[in-house]
Amino acid sequence: MHIMKTLRYLMIGLLLASSNAMADRIKDLASVAAMRSNQLIGYGLVVGLQGTGDGVDVNFTAQSMKTLLYRLGVAVEGPLADFETAASTGKIDVKNVAAVMVTAELPGFAKPGQKIDVNVAAIGKASSLRGGVLLLSNLRGVDGEIYALAQGSLNATGVDSSSAGSKVAIGVPTSSRIPGGATVERMVNNPFDRAERVLLNVREADFTTTNAIVSAINERFGDDVARALDGVSISLQAPQDQTQRVAFMSMVENMDVNPGDPPARVVVNAKTGTVVISRNVRVSAAAVTHGTITVSISTTNEVSQPGPFSQGQPVAVQNSTIEVKEPNKPMFLFQPGVDLRQIVDAVNQVGATPSALIAILEALKSSGSLRAELLVI
Numbered sequence: 001m002h003i004m005k006t007l008r009y010l011m012i013g014l015l016l017a018s019s020n021a022m023a024d025r026i027k028d029l030a031s032v033a034a035m036r037s038n039q040l041i042g043y044g045l046v047v048g049l050q051g052t053g054d055g056v057d058v059n060f061t062a063q064s065m066k067t068l069l070y071r072l073g074v075a076v077e078g079p080l081a082d083f084e085t086a087a088s089t090g091k092i093d094v095k096n097v098a099a100v101m102v103t104a105e106l107p108g109f110a111k112p113g114q115k116i117d118v119n120v121a122a123i124g125k126a127s128s129l130r131g132g133v134l135l136l137s138n139l140r141g142v143d144g145e146i147y148a149l150a151q152g153s154l155n156a157t158g159v160d161s162s163s164a165g166s167k168v169a170i171g172v173p174t175s176s177r178i179p180g181g182a183t184v185e186r187m188v189n190n191p192f193d194r195a196e197r198v199l200l201n202v203r204e205a206d207f208t209t210t211n212a213i214v215s216a217i218n219e220r221f222g223d224d225v226a227r228a229l230d231g232v233s234i235s236l237q238a239p240q241d242q243t244q245r246v247a248f249m250s251m252v253e254n255m256d257v258n259p260g261d262p263p264a265r266v267v268v269n270a271k272t273g274t275v276v277i278s279r280n281v282r283v284s285a286a287a288v289t290h291g292t293i294t295v296s297i298s299t300t301n302e303v304s305q306p307g308p309f310s311q312g313q314p315v316a317v318q319n320s321t322i323e324v325k326e327p328n329k330p331m332f333l334f335q336p337g338v339d340l341r342q343i344v345d346a347v348n349q350v351g352a353t354p355s356a357l358i359a360i361l362e363a364l365k366s367s368g369s370l371r372a373e374l375l376v377i
Contacts, residue, residue, distance in 0.1 A: 026200075026213055027253035030234065033199040034192035035108040040147055040182075042102040044137030046120065046129055046154065052173075053098040054124035061099045061124055068135070098126035102137050102150050104182050111187055115180035118150045128173035129154050139182055150182035193242055198249065200234040207231045208260025216257045221248075264372035266361055273354030275361070278372070286369035 045064055046053075054061040104118045120134055132154045139148040154176040192198065202210050210228050217226035217236070227235045236252065238245045264280040304315045364370040 023256035023258050025253065026216075026255050026257060029204075029209060029257070029259055030200045030202045030213060032108075032192070032249065033201050033233075034190050034195075037108060038106040038141055038147075038188055040104045040106055040139040040141055042137045042139040042150065044100050044102050044120075044150065045135050046098045046100050046122075046126075046132035047096060047135060048131060048133045049096045049098060049126065049129065050131060051095050052128040052130070053095045053126050054122075055095045058094075058099060058124035061094050061097055064099060065094060065097060098122050098129060098132065099124045100126075100129070100134070102134065102139060104139055104148060104150065106141070106147055106184065106188065108188065108190060109192075110184045112184050114184045116148060116182050116184060118178045118181040120154055120176045120178065122174040126174060129176050130173055132176075134178065134181065141188075145186065147186045147188070148182040148184050150178070152178045152181040154178060193245075196237075196240075198236040198238045198245070200236060202232050202234070204262070205231045206260045206262075209257075210234060212257045212259060216255055217252060220251075220255065265375060266370070266372050267375045267377065268358050268361065269377050270358060273358070275354060275357055280372075282371040283364060284369045284371065286364060286367060 043064075045061070045068065056062075099122070100120045101123050102118055102120055104116050106116060110116065118134075118139070120129065122129060134151055134154060136149060136151045138146045139150055141147050155178060200213070202213070210231055214226045214228045214234055217234075218224070225237050229235055238248050261280055262278060264282065265278045266281060267276040268274075302316075306313065306315075361370065361374060362376075365372075365374045
């Protein structure tokens with residue numbers, strides 16, 4: 001009797017574990033609308049390069065150098081045009097300087113003094129930013145206001161070397177990243193602490209997932225706490241006290257729900273030959289065969305000799321041979337409603353390459369047999 005009771009508890013535990021294994025946290029499925037990030041952009045100069053900068057061919061780099069030196073109290077004789085002329089004639093060498101664009105992403109709750117990562121990319125003729133240092137640059141939002149200041153050493157890992165006609169390129173040496181390279185100076189107005197209701201946005205629009213989140217929240221906190229506005233947005237009745245509101249959102253985002261199954265989708269990367277097939281892909285009845293025709297043309301040069309005593313001249317003759325090869329590819333049949341595993345097994349049996357698989361999937365979609373969305377990237 002004791003053994004039977006133990007087995008019963010064990011089976012219940014396994015069922016609960018399997019059900020929880022399919023559940024996801026709300027924070028992994030949705031995000032608070034007030035937490036949206038904002039894009040920042042700026043212009044700057046990178047110095048300290050080992051002769052891989054813009055050089056004398058980029059005028060705005062020399063112009064930026066003059067402006068920077070003037071702001072730092074370094075007098076540059078003559079008007080701006082004279083400075084640019086001197087740079088173009090080689091008197092002022094800016095091959096160790098590169099003009100760059102600086103971009104960053106400002107989180108929704110970022111406060112002044114916090115650090116954010118920045119990306120740096122060359123916009124002139126610089127061949128590498130390796131070993132450079134970004135000088136103080138303003139990062140502005142779409143409203144033109146300065147929200148962060150960026151400065152620091154670049155972490156460029158790309159290599160581009162050439163010698164004696166040979167060239168080796170690893171990565172992209174003209175772009176880099178500075179972890180924590182910008183300091184937030186201004187915070188974005190956030191309605192989280194003032195709005196009567198908090199808005200959740202599901203990352204992937206799905207009515208089943210949205211309904212599951214609303215049902216789980218109302219079941220725990222009471223009816224009408226969560227309202228579904230559409231297939232993406234959910235309105236929450238949150239406490240007005242800020243401490244209670246933060247605690248409420250903490251409990252909400254850590255709740256487990258069972259999301260809806262994603263739509264059937266096949267993603268094809270034609271450049272790399274990568275094919276990703278989701279679990280819900282189905283194929284209706286179809287017969288498929290795929291093969292390639294190889295045409296080989298070979299040419300041999302021969303000399304045609306004239307007959308004896310004909311006083312003719314030897315003539316060069318080209319003989320061409322054309323050979324056509326068509327491999328014997330078997331045909332395979334898809335039964336109605338086959339799943340992902342059967343599709344992969346059938347394609348592997350005929351030895352199809354990734355490019356052949358892409359062609360088969362496109363043909364199935366065109367014939368209407370593929371019950372999925374086909375995305376070619």
